[in-house]
Amino acid sequence: MPADRGRPEDLKEACVTEALAIIAATGLETLSLREVARRLSVSHQAPYRHFPSRDHILSAVVARAFDHFSAYLDSRQQVxxxxxxxxxxxxxxxxxxxxxxxxxxxxxxxxxxxxxxxxxxxxxxxxxxxxxxxxxxxxxxxxxxxxxxxxxxxxxxxxxxxxxxxxxxxxxxxxxxxxxxxxxxxxxxxxxxxxxxxxxxxxxxxxxxxx
Amino acid sequence: MPADRGRPEDLKEACVTEALAIIAATGLETLSLREVARRLSVSHQAPYRHFPSRDHILSAVVARAFDHFSAYLDSRQQVxxxxxxxxxxxxxxxxxxxxxxxxxxxxxxxxxxxxxxxxxxxxxxxxxxxxxxxxxxxxxxxxxxxxxxxxxxxxxxxxxxxxxxxxxxxxxxxxxxxxxxxxxxxxxxxxxxxxxxxxxxxxxxxxxxxx
DNA sequence: GGGCCGCAGTAGACACCGTCAACTACACCG
DNA sequence: CGGTGTAGTTGACGGTGTCTACTGCGGCCC
Known part of the structure; x- marks a missing residue:
């Protein structure tokens, strides 16, 4: 099931993914909840149902980055x-x-x-x-x-x-x-x-x- | 002549000063050209006459910080x-x-x-x-x-x-x-x-x- | 002196943003 | 069947950066 285009099953998850994609493409400043919603073919308030505010979606993206970083450090071959x-x-x-x-x-x-x-x-x-x-x-x-x-x-x-x-x-x-x-x-x-x-x-x- | 309140003589200068004051008071995110103009009792487009964009006024503030920093390092007593x-x-x-x-x-x-x-x-x-x-x-x-x-x-x-x-x-x-x-x-x-x-x-x- | 031009500042509009409030659709449970 | 809670929609509000058109006004050339 392609969850990319067309209303995603897990909207919360999709928001974080899409937000990261936006940041990667056009920078942190241009990240907007509305753009996320638009790309997900969803109303501009739908993400707002899962995140109390724009900062919370951003912090979710940051948290994901931290996890990525931690996993990277952990997976390093140890001596x-x-x-x-x-x-x-x-x-x-x-x-x-x-x-x-x-x-x-x-x-x-x-x-x-x-x-x-x-x-x-x-x-x-x-x-x-x-x-x-x-x-x-x-x-x-x-x-x-x-x-x-x-x-x-x-x-x-x-x-x-x-x-x-x-x-x-x-x-x-x-x-x-x-x-x-x-x-x-x-x-x-x-x-x-x-x-x-x-x-x-x-x-x-x-x-x-x-x- | 008090240049603080009431239309300042050197608007460009006053914009940078006021922008720094706003950042100091309420953070970088809330800095807006319009707020600067409001505090200077000037139309919301007046600062725009001296700075091509919001980023340019911000960079002017940053440049001032760099100068401050350089002066600080220079003035340190040397051995x-x-x-x-x-x-x-x-x-x-x-x-x-x-x-x-x-x-x-x-x-x-x-x-x-x-x-x-x-x-x-x-x-x-x-x-x-x-x-x-x-x-x-x-x-x-x-x-x-x-x-x-x-x-x-x-x-x-x-x-x-x-x-x-x-x-x-x-x-x-x-x-x-x-x-x-x-x-x-x-x-x-x-x-x-x-x-x-x-x-x-x-x-x-x-x-x-x-x- | 008079017309002209450029510059500082004003006023209004546009699109976009985050957020609030009211609404619909629907599944679930008694 | 009605009630309830949840996900999503729609519309509105105030705020923002920026564009365009406008008003004063001082200097400059003829």
Missing amino acids: PDNPAQDLRGMGLAYLSYADEHPLQYRLMFATPLPNPADHPGMMQSARHAFTLLEQGVARMRATQGQPCTEELVTLDALFIWAALHGLAGIRGGCAITTLRLSSDILGQAPAHLLGRIGQAMGNPCGAKADG | PDNPAQDLRGMGLAYLSYADEHPLQYRLMFATPLPNPADHPGMMQSARHAFTLLEQGVARMRATQGQPCTEELVTLDALFIWAALHGLAGIRGGCAITTLRLSSDILGQAPAHLLGRIGQAMGNPCGAKADG
């Missing part, structure tokens, strides 16, 4: 016997995701939601990804034999997340145009950044990354 | 005889700015402008800040006596910028609500991050930062 390498792989996966799915990435981290507290599913997905990172740091610290507070793990995870998040944002957003960086530099940036993070964490594995 | 310390001071200044002027910071780095290439002044201000950082890195490398390509300086500057930018974004945006981080951790984060950056750059000055 349990080498936590340092594993952490590096996770960082690489983070940057790869931002590179391969810039739309989803921007939806997650650059979408202005009025009050994120309204949408618990979204927050949970985000928190999940951060917890993965914390666990990676903790495992690495354990093999390094360093004494390590929970607080210190969180701070290090935050440092790593910040660096990854920052680079992803720069690469995806304003790098070439605003900062006028060559795509050559931008291509080297992930490896270099991960190398520097490795050094910062006292990990020799990353030290040789930039020659 | 010419200790480049490492100087670099750290610059990082601190960066994070301080994001902390003290979250609105301007978000305007600069989290505002969706359709095509930034249209607004050269904006780009120039951003590039200026990045160049400051590159020079800081280059000076530090020089005192370290390390051989250093121009490319490597840029990559390191990019690493530092990414970490700072990432942390600022996390702190200003989604930290407590989405990532559920305590404000205690968040308060420690800048010093810790700068310390880790110091370590990554092979600089002992930052190594003791997190105890």
Whole structure:
């Protein structure tokens, strides 16, 4: 049964899918409930029956992006016997995701939601990804034999997340145009950044990354 | 002559000021050309005489934020005889700015402008800040006596910028609500991050930062 | 000085948007 | 059979960006 054109069976589901398609095609700003309804061959108020407001449909799209992101990080092949390498792989996966799915990435981290507290599913997905990172740091610290507070793990995870998040944002957003960086530099940036993070964490594995 | 209420002398200038005030008061989404005009006691088309579109007035506001940011970084007290310390001071200044002027910071780095290439002044201000950082890195490398390509300086500057930018974004945006981080951790984060950056750059000055 | 032109600002209209309220169609249940 | 709740429709309202046509008004050239 083709649910694409002609009134879809599950309208709520179809709205989210169609909204994402619109955003992908013409940008976040031009997303409108009415356009979604139009594409679904449905009255302009039908989506309103399933979502209290435009923000709620948008947050549903964002939540989906977070799930996609979490699944991506989870499905990455792990290296349990080498936590340092594993952490590096996770960082690489983070940057790869931002590179391969810039739309989803921007939806997650650059979408202005009025009050994120309204949408618990979204927050949970985000928190999940951060917890993965914390666990990676903790495992690495354990093999390094360093004494390590929970607080210190969180701070290090935050440092790593910040660096990854920052680079992803720069690469995806304003790098070439605003900062006028060559795509050559931008291509080297992930490896270099991960190398520097490795050094910062006292990990020799990353030290040789930039020659 | 009070140019605030009653038709302002320089309408173009007044539009930018008033737009910023509106954004500060009620958020970016609710900014409208008509509201700007209303507050300026002017017809809804008057601002349109000075700005081709709503995006252009917004980009003027963003450009102003970039100038503010650049001035802030420039006015920071420098430590010419200790480049490492100087670099750290610059990082601190960066994070301080994001902390003290979250609105301007978000305007600069989290505002969706359709095509930034249209607004050269904006780009120039951003590039200026990045160049400051590159020079800081280059000076530090020089005192370290390390051989250093121009490319490597840029990559390191990019690493530092990414970490700072990432942390600022996390702190200003989604930290407590989405990532559920305590404000205690968040308060420690800048010093810790700068310390880790110091370590990554092979600089002992930052190594003791997190105890 | 008088006509002319360009510029700043005004007024009205258009299409679009989110949202509210009232309505219809229909399945289900007593 | 009537009642009830749910999904969807229709129409309206106020707000928005933008287009077009209009009014003043100061400077400029003849």
